Amino acid sequence: MMLPYHPALRFKQGEYLAMSRIARDVQRHIQPRFILSPPKERDPEKGKPLTEEEIATLTGERIAKHWPLYPAYLDAQYVAPFLDDEGLKTLFRIAQQKNEQLAVVASVRDLQNPIYREFLRASTPRIAIYLTYEGIDTDALLKGVEALGCTPKECALFVDFTKAPLSIEGASGSVAGVFDTLGSAAQWARIIFQASSFPSKNPAESDGKCEIPRHEWNVFLAALKECSVEPNIIGYGDFGADHGEIRFKRKGGGSAPIRHIRYTGKRTTIVIRGKETGKQSDVMKTVCERVINSREFAGQAYSYADDMIWRVAKGLSNAGTPSMWREWNMAHHLSQVVKDLGALSDVRFAEGPVSRIVEQFPLFAEPVE
DSSP states (O other), rough: OOOOOOEEEEEEHHHHHHHHHHOOHHHTTTTEEEOOTTTTSSSTTTTTEOOHHEEEEEEEEEEHHHSSSSSEEEEEEEETSOOOHHHHHHHHHHHHHHHHHHEEEEETGGGGGGGGGGGGGGSSOOOOEEEEGOOOOOOHHHHEEEEHHGGGGGGEEEEEEETTTTTSHHHHHHHHHHHHHHHOOOOOOOOEEEEOSSSSSSSSSSSEEEEEHHHHHHHHHHHHHHSSGGEEEEEOOHHHHHHSOOOSSSSSSSOOOEEEEEEOSSSSSEEEEEOOSOOOOHHHHHHHHHTTTTTTTGGGGGOOOHHHHHHTTSSOOOOOOOHHHHHHHHHHHHHHHHHHHHHHHOOOOOOOOOOOOOOOSSSSSOOOO
């Protein structure tokens, strides 16, 4: 069984709105790793950086509102330096009260901190452990799990391949080697691959189009065949419709938003970028027209985001805001990957509702000549 899908998502407005609005039959096959922003990052809803107390309370509120029903993982590695142990306790306690299926993500070093025992879930996976592929130390990992009072079988592993050269020949063999190293060290609840080939800078020129190969998807599928670990133990994850370098801004504002849509296809992600000049609504209407006319467009019924892109292209809805474009990028991407994984396990999904252009008929029939 290739599902569930484990995207690593920055816990920001576009992402959690996309997660909460996608079709329910897609939602239930997603177990995300939510990465919290540090206090220096401007919060779109509040319009300012959050205080340490707000990080704890608002995270819980947003989980309760947008992801209360399904399993997820909460990664506070970028927040932890600004919080003491009591602050972390408050954060995770509130979050787990809002979603009892929320597992905490810890580093190998965190496993030696006794407070992480307080965050263990009652059922498996009780905790998740974050690793970078180039820094795996199985001895330290196993000692940390033992110090925590867990067994490896109760732990999920997130293995970050962000800096791995996935486009080179033989990359799948290296990934398979990592799976085998971890699989031979112990039996884990799940070993989750995470990577992205999307560049950190927007690759499309103004009024241009660019195609980005989905190397992470192809390498994962090849590594799955090459490794000796049971396929049902290995999970797939990427970074949504985004790159894998987690860099948060110090403050909001600055450069103007790039008018574009990132649209994930079967083998590539297309980036369609609008003109830098002109009225934003007109520019984005043209961008959406180019998306629905591309060979990658999956159709209106594929996800609510596809229907929204179609509506903007047809002039039925306004072009939205940068946060909404990000939401549409994510919602389509999440739907695409879940359906890609589902196809490997013969899991099928219903089509979504679509908008129609209503024709206006005259009130009185025209006389027949």
